[in-house]
Amino acid sequence: MPASTLTTARLTLTPxxxxxxxxxxAHWTTPAVREFLFDGKTLTPEEISHTITTSQHTFTTAGHGLWLITTDTFIGTAGLRPLDDLGQEIYYSLTPESWRRGYASEAAHAVIDYAFETLRLPAVFGEVDEANTASAVLLERLGLTRFATVPGELGPLLRFRRYASVDGGNTPVR
Incomplete structure (x- = not known):
């Protein structure tokens, strides 16, 4: 599958x-950005190269990966990646200057719509640090429901899911 650019009213998401x-x-080594990403670790340049290569591969083979979010400038990332053996997880990160403007919701909504409408995924998952209350609230606003708490390196992780269905994601498509 070719990589897809996603657009919303205010954003462009490019692979x-x-x-x-x-x-x-620069983005992923900013302390405020990585607070709840990568278990707080700073990614090396090699790890970022690997992430890009993996994303390019998954766009080619599965139609999804890592998108950069832009307005007139770069403001963050969003994507789909495997969450253990459950399925694909929505993830995102924004520059601190773009927080509290609805961009995370808008970008994540576009990725979730793409996951269900284009990729025909049966479910989308989310996982956030228990302390990351803003992301937990966002996932719930996007229609994901909390279903588990699992141990994480820095503390408990909350897991969310939303099924592809006609009733807003509460009942799995069979």
Whole structure:
């Protein structure tokens, strides 16, 4: 499948490429951004290269991966990635300057719509640090329901899911 660009009223989400490496390095090494990402660890340049390569591969083979979110400038990332053996997890990160403007909701909504409408995934999952209350609230606003708490490196992780269905994601499609 070819990589897809997603657009919303205010945002453009474009698949990550090797040319985006410096942008991702600067973004994902910002302490406020990585607080709830990567268990607080700073990614190395090699890990970022690997993430981009993996994303390009999954866009080719499965139609999804890592998107960069832009308005007139870069404001963050969103994507789908495997969550253990459950299925695909929605994830996102925004620059601190773009927090509290509805961008995370808008981008995540576009990715979830793409997951259900284009990829025909049966479910989308989310996992957030228990302390990341803003992301937990966002996932619930996006129609995901909390279903488990699992141990994480830095404390409990809350797991959410939303099924593809006609009743808003409460009943799995059979």
């Amino acid at each position: 990550a490429t090797p040319a985006d490496h410096p942008t991702l390095l």
